[in-house]
Structures are given as structure tokens and as C-alpha cells.
Amino acid sequence: MSDDIQIGTDGRLNHFISLEELPRELIEELLTTADSFIDFATRDTKKVPLLRGKTVVNLFFEPSTRTRTTFEIAAKRLSADVITMQSDGMSTTKGETILDTVSTLQAMHTDTFVVRHSFSGTADLIARHVPQHVHIINAGDGRYSHPTQALLDMLTIRQRKPNFNNLTVVIVGDVLHSRVARSEISALKKLGAGEIRIVSPRTLIPTGLEALGVRIFTDLDEGLKDADVIVMLRLQLERMEGQLIPSEREYYRYYGLTEERLKNAKPDVMVMHPGPINRGLEIASSVADGSHSVILSQVSNGVAVRMAVMSKIMGGFRQSG
């Protein structure tokens, strides 16, 4: 992944695959645009003609409700037409390759593909094969990246604690299976977060994680000390092979976020979770629904962030730098 894929020769944002190579100014500009769409969503008529006549294809090779719906709503509010294709009804089952599927859809003069796939690098692969007027947005690929999720989390933090330099952000949970975690770390570093911590059982920590410049804890109480932001990860039970955690009950006892544990953090700590939450597994119900939780705000921001990315990519954006 290098910036020449995401940013065209004319300085425009062409694809949105990963935050790692994007300049900080561009990320902040996307956040500012997203903020403007937040107010918009509470209006009586939540529709602008920005992308009228454009066609967005939701290409989900891996099932998803939340992310797919958010992209669909975002595209429709921008007046684009949306075509949704889920893996079960797709020609890849007839032996067609992913690139042939994309070429075919692109020949229908579609403008943007929102791609989710269980293999890391799929969105990048596709972006390298489409002509310049076709845009790719990564909606999650394997364990690699989920950049719009990271972006919406940054927006959620920035709305409440705009000065990233002073922040201690703690990411708790199943880092090994989480594409969210990786994108998150990358975005936090880009925006200059003061300290990034990972709290996880030893078996769920990928090798080489320290190289990313994060502090690693296996004890939750210790890791939460004076935290400004807590990002809980979803326990990806469906992706686990073998016995990586002793039992769900054990996991909750050591790594579940309870009200008691929350007291280790700063009094105004924010609790985030990408959803869907497993109540009583990684997070107590009272914390998920409590005053520190910004989980539903993340969802609202998710629509706004996707509107921002789509309108930049399809509506045209010229990088000033």
C-alpha cells in the first residue's frame, strides 16, 4: 500500500483503502466534512443531491449488517443509487474471480465499490486494477484494515476531546483478530495521540505489536489507569480457532469492562465499542448503556464519516499540499 494508489497524480483522493499512508491534513479534512454531515442528519430532510446520478456498489464478500447498512444509508442520503451484492448471490460461486466480478460491474459504469472481504488486501488488489474514474472504499479486509471505522472513532474522540496530544487511549481485547485495532492504532498515531495502550490476554496479542509504538498490558486495571478513552474490541468468537481464551466467563472476569474497573480511568473517560456488543462478555450492560458510553454516537458518526469519504472521492477533492 502506498499513497500513489489512494491519491491520484492530480492530488485527488481516489480510493480509501487504509489510513496509514494518508497525510494527517487529509484525515482532518475528512473529519471536518463528517462533522458538517452530523448536523445535517438531524434535519427534517436528510438528503442532498451531491452524488445524484452516481452508482455505488456495496460488494460484500463477507456478511455484515451494520457496516453495509451505514454505507447504504450514507450513499442514499447523498442521492446516489446503491446496488448491494452479498457473497451468497455472487458469481464468484460460479468460478468467476473477484477481479472479473469487479471488471464486469465497472463496465456497467458504476462509480464506487465499497468492498468487504475476509482476505487482507482485497480492496487494495482491486484498487490496483480499476481505471482511474472508479473508486474503491475498503469496508474491512481480513485482519488488516477497517479505515472508516477508525475514522469514525477519531471523529467521536475529537468531538469530545479535540486535543489528541494529551490523550491516553486504551484498546482492550482481542487484538489478534481485530482489523479495527490495527486501523485504530494507525489513526491515533497519525493524529498524535499522547499514549496508546493495548490490554489483552497474552494469547490474543499478535507478535511484533510493540513495534507499532504502543504499551502492552495484560492486566486490565493497570492498563486502564488514568485513561481518557477506552476502546473495547468485540470478542470475535466466530473467528477464533482453537482455545485462545479459557472460557467466556473467565474472559469476562479478567477483561470484561465493569463499572468497578472503570473507576481506574479518568472521571470523564469515554467508552467506545465498534459493535455489535456482547453484553456480559467484553462489557457490562451497565457500562454499555452508562453515561461514559459513546457507542451510539459512534454509529451516528459512522454514517457521517462514510458520507464524507464518498463525497470527497466522487464529488471531487483536490489535496492542497
Place this chain on the structure above:
Amino acid sequence: MSDDIQIGTDGRLNHFISLEELPRELIEELLTTADSFIDFATRDTKKVPLLRGKTVVNLFFEPSTRTRTTFEIAAKRLSADVITMQSDGMSTTKGETILDTVSTLQAMHTDTFVVRHSFSGTADLIARHVPQHVHIINAGDGRYSHPTQALLDMLTIRQRKPNFNNLTVVIVGDVLHSRVARSEISALKKLGAGEIRIVSPRTLIPTGLEALGVRIFTDLDEGLKDADVIVMLRLQLERMEGQLIPSEREYYRYYGLTEERLKNAKPDVMVMHPGPINRGLEIASSVADGSHSVILSQVSNGVAVRMAVMSKIMGGFRQSG
């Protein structure tokens, strides 16, 4: 269920969960609005911008073709955006509760949920948990209620026989498994129907049915005597547990509506059925397609009624009373 859920403190219709608690004037006003949408549907351009910029979520935890499609068409004709979620692709399979699913979707600033679920009371439960600007429409819950179906049936009757007081309405069939029957009885009583009869095999009559003020028959010929309106229920073969009916052939012999049997009713009797029909099981083909049948008119009215409910709820309605 009490009216304070469906009708807000400002007198507006907020949710549409059940007809039982709604005032008769409101039901009649909805029917009148629906009537105005009937003419509209035969126009060349069947689209009004009433709900432009609104987002309707079809939340079907139980599969349905007809009802889902009717709501989708109704919403699109009102220019709303429609998001459809069927149970198989939903996060509830990932262990998320229904209320979390709804909270998440509502955080995307969606306006109305059209909910179908196999558990009675689901729509009501959801309505009690959403903020006031979010609306719930019950599209069928368990054996409890299917209020838009009852409303479209009332419209179909009123178009042909506006004076309910004189009418003898006969509901025939599987009352035990039918949410249609219960909603129907409630609506008919509300509109002052002269006499309501139930004809059903003894095994398919729920206990306590007499308390609703209906006359119960087990003999079809007797029950049809001088009927103005016949409402055939669909035999819910897929919902039956155990041997409630001896055999399909036996059922048809005793409870199938044939041309011969129809002669017991008044000469201008109307034959209704919520569909999909089982030809030769609860109704003879010649009756379903015959001159007394208003089955397809019910379908057309179904779109109009759903447009009426959605436009009242989202477009704003102030109860005069």
C-alpha cells in the same frame, strides 16, 4: 398496550402497533387518507415527495414477501429511502439483542421501523424503548396483531359497503394461528360492525374467543347464512404443531369455500383473503377468481393503507379530539 404509546403527549400518532386502543375517528381518518392514495396509484407518475429525505427500515425478523414488498413500495412512492433487513443477515445471529439492533439503526438517524417478528409484542417492546422522533409500525407480531392488514380489510369493506352497522361479517378458518383474525375482530368492533361470526373447526378456536363478542360456529353453511362479508383465513400449515386438522382433504370438505357454499350468503357477498391463498385448500379457485372476490383489491388497498399510516406518522398528524 395502551394509547399513550401509540399517541404522543401532543396528540400525534407516533406508532402504529395495534388498532385496539386507537380512537375510531383516527382509524376512519386513516381510511380516508388511504382512499386518496388509491386514485393516485393509477396515475402515470405514482410518486409524491411527502417523505423525501426520510429513512424507513424494513426490519423483518420473520420472512415475508407480500407485506415487506407492500411496505417497500408504499415508502418509495412517498419518496422515502428504504433499507431492508431480513432476519438471516442480521446481527441478532451474532448475539446482539433486538433492542441493540434497533438502537444501532436508530443512531443512524432512521425515522421509522416497520417490524415483523414471530414473537407477540415485539413491536410494542421496541416502541417503548425508542426516542419520540422514531416511529414503529407493526407489520405482524406472533399471533397477536397485524394492524395494517386489518386496516386494509376495513378499507376494502368500506369502499363497497360503507354502513358497517348493518353488516354480518364472517371470519372463516384457522383463528388459532391467525394474527389477522384478532386484529380484524378488533377493527370491526371499533367500526361498529353489526355481527361478527367465527367459523372454525373446534381444534382451531382459541379459548376465551367468545369474550370478544363474536358468535362462534363450527358448521360453515350455518355460519355463512346471509353473510355480507366473508374473510377467509389462510391455513397456516407451516405454523401448526401436532395434528390440529385431520387432513387437507378433510379440511377442504368441511371448511373450504366453494361456489356451492357461497350460496348461503347474501347475493352481493364479498369474499376476502389476506393471501397468499391455498387454492383448493381453504378456497376453491373459482371462488378466489370469481365475481365476489375482492382479493386483488385488498392488495391494492394494502399499498394505500401503508402509505396513509407512514405519511400520518412521519408527515405529522395532530389528533383533533
Place this chain on the structure above:
Amino acid sequence: MSDDIQIGTDGRLNHFISLEELPRELIEELLTTADSFIDFATRDTKKVPLLRGKTVVNLFFEPSTRTRTTFEIAAKRLSADVITMQSDGMSTTKGETILDTVSTLQAMHTDTFVVRHSFSGTADLIARHVPQHVHIINAGDGRYSHPTQALLDMLTIRQRKPNFNNLTVVIVGDVLHSRVARSEISALKKLGAGEIRIVSPRTLIPTGLEALGVRIFTDLDEGLKDADVIVMLRLQLERMEGQLIPSEREYYRYYGLTEERLKNAKPDVMVMHPGPINRGLEIASSVADGSHSVILSQVSNGVAVRMAVMSKIMGGFRQSG
């Protein structure tokens, strides 16, 4: 099938079921209209209000990605509302007949049904039962017909080689299971193609094929001699019962289109394929992606042709003849 079904008493095109009975002038007019939609698709705003307020129902009793998507995109670009119904979620599983399903949907005041079914003649059957203001478009029925595919292929040829009289067109492959082949032959004859050849293993040639006025070859090199256009058929592995071909490897050795074999044809030969392609089975990757291939152009033309058919049918067309 006779023209009175497709063309109404007023000379309008009412349904689009099969090319066989349509006058040549009408086919050419559709091609010319489609051509005008080609330029349109490369515009910034690919949307015209031609069918605003119309409802198109995609009624797919057989799964399809490409065809369904193309129709959906075509309808949306014409500003129609689209309702998609795939077989798995349909009432036919509840025992409702196809005609009842269609009657019900038509009672919702829908305007056009795009029908795909695995039984030959389904679209025709439906067209004979709907009222005159409802239109049926055949999106592929059994082994019988796939007229929009044939139409888009004719458009693809005409754009490059407008003089059909001089053309030698070679159709290669699984003619037995291909509805494309049959529609193709019919369209080519209608437009006066010079010579039509079929190349196929003996086991995949339907009886009576010669009667259609085509030359039959079992040797690919021989059949390709001086060809202007090659239409490769998809090997319908999923439809084959029994051992009609010895093995995939054998098939490719004798009937796969390779660069070597292509040399038998004219230097400016066009290679077509309805997709999805089986690379290395019926066609070499280098040929599919090579300079003679017009496969992606066929896809683009597919959207344009479906827009042309829909706008003629719903927007109104008066046959001059």
C-alpha cells in the same frame, strides 16, 4: 409466441419476450435507442427522469447476479423504483402459484416485471395473463430465450461491423444448455447475418439445430476459418446432468479459444462471451483480456439495451409499420 402478445393492438411494444416474432425495424430502433444511452452512461450524472414514478419488479425465480444487477442499474438510471424478489424469499415456497404471485404484485400497481425462470415459456405465460398496462420483460427462461442478451450482442457487433450481410458469426460451445445461443441465432438471422456457424462437441448439439439454417462444425479450427465474430458460450457446468463432456481439461483442449486458434479467424475478429467467463475452460485468459475481446463492452451495452427496452415499453413506443 406470436407478435400479438408482444405488440399491442395499438402497435405499441407491450412485452419483450423473444426476438423471433419482432419486426426487424423494431429491433434496429431498439439498437439505435440503446446507442444513445451509451454516451449517456459516461456523463457525470447518469440519470434521466424518463420512468420516474414507475415501479419495476425484478422477479428472479432463478439466481443471477449480472443480469439482475444490469436491469436494476438500468431501471434506476431511468429513475424508476425497483423492487427485487429472488426465489428464495418468495411466496411460491408457500405454495402460491407464479401467476398468483404476479397478480398480487400487479395489484400493487407495479408497471413492469423482469422475469427470469428456469422453465421455458414462463415469461410468455405471465404476459398472457396480465392486463395490458402491465409489461413483461424476459430476462432468461429455461433453455428457450434470453432476448436482451441477444440484443446487446447485436449492438456490440453493429457498433464495430454494421454491415451484417457480410459477416460470418461463429457460436462456440454448449449450445444444448444455452438460451443465449438460440436467441442469438434468431437475432442474427433477423439482421441478415451472412453466415451463422455453430461449433460444438456432438453431445452438446440439440437435435434439429440444422433446421435453423446454421452450419454445424465439431472441429473448432475449421469452424473459426475466416470468422468475423466469435461468440463463446459459457460451459454451464451447473446445468449438466450426466457426462456430456469427458473432462474440463479435454474440453479446453478441443474447444477452448486460445490465441493460437484465433489465428484461423479474420485479423479483425471480435471475441464475445456473455459471462461470467470460465478462464482456462472455454476461453484462455489471454484471449479474454486480449485486443480482440469485446466482453466488457458487451456488459456496458447490456445496461444500455435494457434501458432502451424499458423506456420503449413503459415510456411509450408506437410502431411505425
